Amino acid sequence: xxxxxxxxxxxxxxxxxxxxxxxxxxxxxxxxxxxxxxxxxxxxxxxxxxxxxxxxxxxxxxxxxxxxxxxxxxxxxxxxxxxxxxxxxxxxxxxxxxxxxxxxxxxxxxxxxxxxxxxxxxxxxxxxxxxxxxxxxxxxxxxxxxxxxxxxxxxxxxxxxxxxxxxxxxxxxxxxxxxxxx
Numbered sequence: 001x002x003x004x005x006x007x008x009x010x011x012x013x014x015x016x017x018x019x020x021x022x023x024x025x026x027x028x029x030x031x032x033x034x035x036x037x038x039x040x041x042x043x044x045x046x047x048x049x050x051x052x053x054x055x056x057x058x059x060x061x062x063x064x065x066x067x068x069x070x071x072x073x074x075x076x077x078x079x080x081x082x083x084x085x086x087x088x089x090x091x092x093x094x095x096x097x098x099x100x101x102x103x104x105x106x107x108x109x110x111x112x113x114x115x116x117x118x119x120x121x122x123x124x125x126x127x128x129x130x131x132x133x134x135x136x137x138x139x140x141x142x143x144x145x146x147x148x149x150x151x152x153x154x155x156x157x158x159x160x161x162x163x164x165x166x167x168x169x170x171x172x173x174x175x176x177x178x179x180x181x182x
Contacts, residue, residue: 005043005053007033012054017094021051021104021112048109055115058090058097062119066126076134077177083126084154084173091158098123099155123151134180150176 011032015024026040026047033040044050065086069079090096101108101116108116127147157172 004033004035004039008040008043008050009053009057012050013057013097014092014094016054016097016100017092020095020100022107048111051109051112052115054097055101055112055119059115059119059122061090062122062126066122066129069126070129076130076180079130079133080127080150080176080180081173083130084169087154087158088169091162094162096155096158099159124148127151131180146179 008029011029012024015028026037029040030037040050044053065083069082072079074082087096090098094100098116098119101112102120105113105116124144124147127150128143131143131146131150153172153176154169157168160166161168
């Protein structure tokens with residue numbers, strides 16, 4: 001039973017990466033999984049319930065990552081690289097599911113919106129905490145601004161790489177590394 005629920009969440013994440021939350025339906029899920037829509041509704045009565053489950057999965061993954069990074073002895077560059085690798089894995093060749101949910105933000109149910117806000121803030125907080133290790137003298141607003149630049153750059157590079165089919169991510173990470181060292 002729990003296996004089917006996990007399969008539904010996994011597939012919903014995949015479809016969100018491909019076409020966004022608003023565009024997916026229980027019909028899409030049932031066809032791919034080879035089950036009835038009633039089976040999907042059994043686990044997630046409403047699409048909002050599924051959206052909450054998906055965002056909770058992403059949030060838990062991000063919280064685990066944050067805990068790992070906080071308790072590691074990695075360098076700032078290694079931590080930024082791990083954040084990038086996490087983004088690539090999460091995107092799985094498509095759109096970052098967080099970015100996809102952000103683009104659907106105005107159309108999301110309120111509970112899902114709240115989770116997307118929480119995830120978005122945590123992503124920025126993780127980068128801010130990493131930057132605090134290297135920018136000892138920086139003011140809080142400068143660190144926050146740089147965190148926004150890094151997250152935006154990484155997510156944008158993932159999008160452009162997907163669309164243009166060019167290796168943009170290595171260029172983006174090299175520039176971020178250069179800025180961190182400068």
